[in-house]
Amino acid sequence: MADFWQSASIPTGKTRHWEIGLLDLWIQHASGEWRIWHRTADESLEEGRYLLAQSCDAPDQTPQRRFASESSGDLVRLVPTFPDRPIVSYPGSPISVPAKSEAYFVCGIPLALEIYLTESKQAVPLISLPLRHLSKTWFGSPLAGEPCYSASTNAVLDHRELTPNKYRALCPVRVFNRSTENLPVERICIHVEHLHLYEGDEYLWSNEVSVIRENESDTSRVEYQTGPPAADPEAELIFEPRVEPPSRSMFLKTFNHFRSALSE
């Protein structure tokens, strides 16, 4: 299966169509402008659709986005990226990491794509589109927390439980529970802006994230490992992180394991 992150030439007056999983994308190169239509199908549609840069007629509707540019040439470049918010992953049913032990989770991160007009990456893409509809969620208490997206697939303990595809990257999360209490894990929040994207033989991967819980506090030390994950050491880097991870480890609230106190 060819990669969708490639350049396509669209001569003036032509339209090309991409079907990438649940996303339909049309790009038209009109005289002096670029027109973009996009549509994200609901989950009932077959996710395995994969059609790259096919010539077609432009849709009848008004384009969602228009960009006036006379000097940009004919090339359009699609770049895979992570969503613009942290992703919250659920392990299906609650699971605990015993005290003084470590566990390994694999979280599926839905990808987005960015559209650029030149071969070289510009500072700002024309548009960034999620490859599937992302549900909004909130990680934290209603008084303090952060806006996130929900991962559409559950966090699993073995990556082979997840179907390989081009619309989702797998993020290995290694949890070290060094506290003296069991660590219940109901939700895992991953700051995807710090992740690299790798292409392996079967799966797309991110670098590994280590979460170290030293004591019984809500925050954990988070470290972003460098290089491809141990599960696929031959994977090739295809996307740099949007925000370089800090050189020192961060203390973040990564797990959510308490019930809402607001239910009536």
Place this chain on the structure above:
Amino acid sequence: MAAAEPSTEDLAPLWEFAGDWVGPVLASSVAIIAGIVLSIVLRALVRPWRKRLSPQSLLVIRKAILYGVSVIVIITVLQQFGFKFTALLGAAGIAGIAIGFAAQTSLSNMISGLFLIWEKPFKVGDVIIVEGTKGVVESIDLLSMTLRTLDNLSVRFPNETLVKSELTNITKHPVRRFDIYFGVAYRSDPEHVMAVLRRVSADNRFVLDEPKPLIAFTGFGESQLDFKFGVWHEKNDWIPMRNSILTDLKKALEAEGIEIPFPHRVVITPEENRETGETVDD
């Protein structure tokens, strides 16, 4: 006829007068320039704290610098021209009482303003409701707060009113819950209704899936089964969320054949058969 040339002796009083004033004028100019420089330096010293301080605190600090430096400059200038402050301080006791009475409201507002800055019940840009007026906080000053209503009117509230009145800050917290109260016909299955509500909240793109929506069967109304449906959303999504969730809810209930009943009464007159509702012939 040539005019008589003024002699040096004739100009002596003028020189004397000028000599008396040159010193104070020069000293006053220096004091004013020094005041301006001091004000700029103090404001520059505050600048690195901009991100840590709230807009209200910054406003107070800037005004304190302005007023403080102005008072120092005015006192210095007046002293240069021979103004005696001891006499002023003597009179201040009597004048202070008079001014105190006159400035009672202003002082009350000023002290209330300091309380508001310290307590921070709202900040510039928050949407609040005060005494039934809803709007965006535009500025918070020492004496008053200006609210821009949603239909673009400016309403000024004295700070004292804000301290005394009930005040609702709509945008203080990042997420909010929108509660919908509605009823369905008595023949509806409550579990079916609750399943529809779960699906409506899950499918709406503005509704957060955490915190979980509140779905409650709240009671038996006069003409309907009462439900409460509370969905969480980010504060900035308020208008699109409200429009879309109400539309989605109505469509979903209609699609599932669940009726939202109008209030109705069954009136049986004495002439009607109580069993069948048919009119009884005499």
